[in-house]
Amino acid sequence: MSKENLKVSRFELLMDAGFGAQKAGDILIRAFAHMGKYVFIEPMIPAEISPPARSRPALSGVIVRTAEFDLKNIGNDTDLIIAQHEIVLDRRLDDEEYSPDCKILLDMGYKASNEDSYEQVCKRASKNGINVYPFELSAEAQMLIKALGGKGRNMYYLGMLSAIYCVPEEFMIDEITAIFGKRLAPEVYDKNIKIFHYGHEHASTNFQHSYEIAGKPSDDKDRILIDGNTALSLGLIDAGVKLLSGYPITPASSIMHTLAKVSPSYGGMVHQAEDEISAIGTALGSYFGGVPAATATSGPGLSLKQEFIGYAGVAEIPIIIIDVQRSGPSTGMPTKTEQSDLTAAIFGAHGDHTKIVIGVGNVLDCFYAPAFARYLTEKLRLPVFIMSDFIMANSYKVIEKPKTCELKDVDDIPDYILDHFWMDRLPDNIEMVRDIQANPGTPGQMRRVTGLNTDKSGSVNYFAKTNQRSHAVRNEKVHHVQRALRAPELFGGVEEGELLVVGWGTTRGSIAEAVHSCQDQGLKVGGMCFRVVYPLPLMLKEIFSKFKKVVTVEMAYGDEYKRTPLAMFLRSKTLVDIEPMVCRATGRPISPQTIENEIKEILK
Amino acid sequence: MSAQTEPLTVKDLNTESPRWCAGCGDFSIIMAVKRFMVDAQLTAHETVNVSGIGCSGRASFYIDTYGVHSIHGRAIPVAMGLALARPELNLFIHSGDGDAMSIGGCHLIHGVNKNFNCVFIMYDNELYALTKSQTSPTTRKGHKTNTQPAGSYLDPIHAVSLVLGIGGSFVASTADWMPDHLTNTLKAAFAHKGFSFVHVSQRCPHFDPNNFDHKTSSWFSFLEDDKGIAPDKRLVGKTEVVKHDPTNKEEAFKFASSERPYFGLFYVDPNKPRYDQILINQTKETPSQPIADLFKTFKI
Numbered sequence: 001m002s003k004e005n006l007k008v009s010r011f012e013l014l015m016d017a018g019f020g021a022q023k024a025g026d027i028l029i030r031a032f033a034h035m036g037k038y039v040f041i042e043p044m045i046p047a048e049i050s051p052p053a054r055s056r057p058a059l060s061g062v063i064v065r066t067a068e069f070d071l072k073n074i075g076n077d078t079d080l081i082i083a084q085h086e087i088v089l090d091r092r093l094d095d096e097e098y099s100p101d102c103k104i105l106l107d108m109g110y111k112a113s114n115e116d117s118y119e120q121v122c123k124r125a126s127k128n129g130i131n132v133y134p135f136e137l138s139a140e141a142q143m144l145i146k147a148l149g150g151k152g153r154n155m156y157y158l159g160m161l162s163a164i165y166c167v168p169e170e171f172m173i174d175e176i177t178a179i180f181g182k183r184l185a186p187e188v189y190d191k192n193i194k195i196f197h198y199g200h201e202h203a204s205t206n207f208q209h210s211y212e213i214a215g216k217p218s219d220d221k222d223r224i225l226i227d228g229n230t231a232l233s234l235g236l237i238d239a240g241v242k243l244l245s246g247y248p249i250t251p252a253s254s255i256m257h258t259l260a261k262v263s264p265s266y267g268g269m270v271h272q273a274e275d276e277i278s279a280i281g282t283a284l285g286s287y288f289g290g291v292p293a294a295t296a297t298s299g300p301g302l303s304l305k306q307e308f309i310g311y312a313g314v315a316e317i318p319i320i321i322i323d324v325q326r327s328g329p330s331t332g333m334p335t336k337t338e339q340s341d342l343t344a345a346i347f348g349a350h351g352d353h354t355k356i357v358i359g360v361g362n363v364l365d366c367f368y369a370p371a372f373a374r375y376l377t378e379k380l381r382l383p384v385f386i387m388s389d390f391i392m393a394n395s396y397k398v399i400e401k402p403k404t405c406e407l408k409d410v411d412d413i414p415d416y417i418l419d420h421f422w423m424d425r426l427p428d429n430i431e432m433v434r435d436i437q438a439n440p441g442t443p444g445q446m447r448r449v450t451g452l453n454t455d456k457s458g459s460v461n462y463f464a465k466t467n468q469r470s471h472a473v474r475n476e477k478v479h480h481v482q483r484a485l486r487a488p489e490l491f492g493g494v495e496e497g498e499l500l501v502v503g504w505g506t507t508r509g510s511i512a513e514a515v516h517s518c519q520d521q522g523l524k525v526g527g528m529c530f531r532v533v534y535p536l537p538l539m540l541k542e543i544f545s546k547f548k549k550v551v552t553v554e555m556a557y558g559d560e561y562k563r564t565p566l567a568m569f570l571r572s573k574t575l576v577d578i579e580p581m582v583c584r585a586t587g588r589p590i591s592p593q594t595i596e597n598e599i600k601e602i603l604k
Numbered sequence: 605m606s607a608q609t610e611p612l613t614v615k616d617l618n619t620e621s622p623r624w625c626a627g628c629g630d631f632s633i634i635m636a637v638k639r640f641m642v643d644a645q646l647t648a649h650e651t652v653n654v655s656g657i658g659c660s661g662r663a664s665f666y667i668d669t670y671g672v673h674s675i676h677g678r679a680i681p682v683a684m685g686l687a688l689a690r691p692e693l694n695l696f697i698h699s700g701d702g703d704a705m706s707i708g709g710c711h712l713i714h715g716v717n718k719n720f721n722c723v724f725i726m727y728d729n730e731l732y733a734l735t736k737s738q739t740s741p742t743t744r745k746g747h748k749t750n751t752q753p754a755g756s757y758l759d760p761i762h763a764v765s766l767v768l769g770i771g772g773s774f775v776a777s778t779a780d781w782m783p784d785h786l787t788n789t790l791k792a793a794f795a796h797k798g799f800s801f802v803h804v805s806q807r808c809p810h811f812d813p814n815n816f817d818h819k820t821s822s823w824f825s826f827l828e829d830d831k832g833i834a835p836d837k838r839l840v841g842k843t844e845v846v847k848h849d850p851t852n853k854e855e856a857f858k859f860a861s862s863e864r865p866y867f868g869l870f871y872v873d874p875n876k877p878r879y880d881q882i883l884i885n886q887t888k889e890t891p892s893q894p895i896a897d898l899f900k901t902f903k904i
Binding site: 225234242243245264267274285286289290293308406444446448451460 | 620648649650651652654664665668669670671672673674675678680681683684685686688689690710711713714883884886887890891892893896898899902903
């Protein structure tokens with residue numbers, strides 16, 4: 001094996017669902033992280049549980065990007081792929097996310113009865129200039145896999161990857177033991193470890209290439225490996241949210257799963273409702289009782305919740321709504337990503353409606369967002385959205401252990417959280433539609449809420465002036481936020497130039513990387529991403545005016561006649577002719593290279 | 605919690621005048637709620653009335669306690685949140701036949717099954733009234749409405765049978781024109797810990813004035829038992845009183861599915877598990893962890 005030193009590399013493990021590709025990914029990144037390398041991992045999960053093996057929908061895999069520097073996104077193209085068979089490879093080649101000298105290690109174990117199919121896919125790969133390295137599992141490993149009833153193939157691939165990426169075997173075995181040691185019977189565990197060794201040996205002797213990414217083994221106790229949904233779940237606990245009321249929906253369910261396990265230890269609970277509408281209703285009931293609550297959902301659930309969201313704003317009951325966006329419209333692609341729920345969040349629910357929308361762009365945002373959302377929703381008594389998405393929810397990253405605040409009274413929210421979302425403290429005594437806002441149990445303050453219009457006393461009232469006042473008061477709450485918002489951070493501090501690239505939420509990592517790279521190449525490009533997407537800060541027009549052109553990057557559909565949600569919204573706010581530069585609804589994250597190419601195209 | 609200094613009176617529970625039609629059965633129902641609260645000396649500020657949409661939905665606004673007039677059909681989910689967050693509060697749900705059995709039907713099934721602690725009052729006037737006379741799930745076959753002007757097409761859903769069928773732990777039926785029976789039913793419902801389903805036949809003088817003949821009594825019977833609800837005092841001797849052990853579910857089904865209306869306690873099961881209690885106890889019994897341990901399992 002010839003060793004090559006790399007700063008960054010991206011590889012993939014592609015398997016049939018149910019063969020342990022996700023588990024293999026978990027083991028790999030933990031080992032990488034322990035070795036002091038930075039990792040960013042994106043799982044590829046089928047929308048179905050266990051589609052027929054050797055079928056295109058069965059593709060289940062992991063994309064791992066590892067580097068000697070901090071990573072903010074999953075990167076561009078893949079340098080190395082291990083594929084269980086030709087069909088999952090063929091499916092993945094469709095996405096065209098491989099680098100020009102990508103190496104594919106293709107398991108030929110299924111070739112005997114599928115010769116034609118193998119041949120076609122190999123041809124397809126070589127036509128695209130990719131080198132395919134066929135291999136077969138060693139006879140000893142095959143015997144063990146047979147003894148395990150077909151399981152254990154992932155261990156072989158793990159062994160190969162550990163050899164190719166120069167991860168000492170003991171690092172990997174530690175992680176395998178941590179995950180499987182207690183779960184598997186000793187003889188089954190031993191067989192798995194043996195298969196792993198065979199895989200390692202196979203790649204060491206048969207594969208010519210190996211790669212080393214610099215990094216110092218770390219026993220730093222303050223670093224954690226966490227995905228977006230878990231960070232949100234723990235953030236809800238730290239924010240003092242005591243009830244998570246949800247209904248199963250991909251990709252939000254794992255928030256319920258995590259909290260169902262963890263929150264009782266912190267005085268909280270999880271309620272699985274009979275439907276999406278009920279889920280938010282129960283969260284509202286809890287918050288009316290003075291106990292902070294949230295609901296978590298995805299697109300279809302967001303549509304169902306809209307009536308209650310509208311109600312919450314009018315009844316002035318606080319509520320936190322987490323929307324882990326997936327590809328829409330309708331049922332769409334449940335395990336693919338998109339950012340096109342933005343309009344439903346900002347403008348959803350009938351009538352003139354007021355709310356606040358936060359967009360998370362990394363796992364740290366996910367952890368801090370619930371406390372920030374609680375602050376906003378309790379100060380304003382308006383619904384507050386936390387917008388995440390499939391990629392954000394499922395991508396793992398190593399971060400420094402975040403600060404905790406154990407939020408009790410929202411007025412005690414620490415500055416570092418407000419600073420993180422670039423917002424000043426809201427004024428005290430913000431006017432409400434109704435004067436009385438007491439929680440049940442308070443004598444002499446019987447608060448009765450309704451979705452009907454009321455006057456200050458809370459009495460139902462259909463008079464012209466009263467209704468106009470209610471609108472003004474609700475909208476003024478949003479204006480308070482607008483005034484408190486500071487200018488979003490400009491990447492690289494570049495405040496003027498030829499082009500400004502704007503985004504929100506999960507695309508932040510890719511936009512930042514692309515903009516920094518262009519800046520390093522001397523291009524006059526700025527970039528910024530909103531952490532609060534609605535409302536927007538007041539000085540936007542001024543910021544935009546310092547750039548000749550302003551464009552957006554959004555994982556949403558747009559074309560010549562149709563603006564993407566953020567572009568549309570920014571245009572209406574600033575009257576600047578903002579165009580969507582990269583607007584894709586492919587279900588795949590947007591890579592930094594794609595953005596960089598588009599920037600260069602515009603500046604040509 | 606703070607105690608009321610003065611004894612609670614019905615006057616204390618009055619709010620602005622209800623905007624219901626003269627002669628509406630809803631007046632009697634909220635009066636019975638107030639009378640029960642006074643009899644039991646509940647603390648008004650520790651009581652929440654939750655309602656949906658419709659004529660009945662306004663009930664939560666006309667009793668001077670805490671109140672949530674929520675959205676159509678969804679009073680049960682909101683009340684569930686209160687039951688989980690503030691189990692010490694007295695919780696009443698007010699819901700009409702359209703609200704409970706049509707748009708909110710799914711919530712009724714799960715409220716009954718989860719058996720969380722509340723008194724659920726179903727105002728059954730057998731039609732949609734606030735939207736001006738449309739057929740509801742309980743409208744009798746043949747009754748003419750604005751959406752089925754030739755007469756409602758189908759047999760009504762029988763609320764008591766439905767709730768018995770989905771495992772209600774307390775199932776009673778009463779009528780708005782029998783104040784004592786109604787108040788006693790609320791008393792028994794409140795004493796029961798769990799989802800107490802109280803069906804109330806309710807007059808709608810505007811859209812269906814001839815539906816319930818409240819001046820005669822021979823068309824219905826009372827169910828009676830030591831463990832049940834006493835028949836209305838004023839009507840004893842004027843109609844049939846039938847002995848029924850409310851722990852006998854099979855017999856309860858028989859009465860519920862009879863052509864003849866029965867008022868009283870059909871069924872009670874004090875031992876049905878309560879979802880609210882299970883969740884609350886689980887949290888209480890889980891040893892608490894310091895926030896410093898939040899990331900313990902995520903360390904690398």
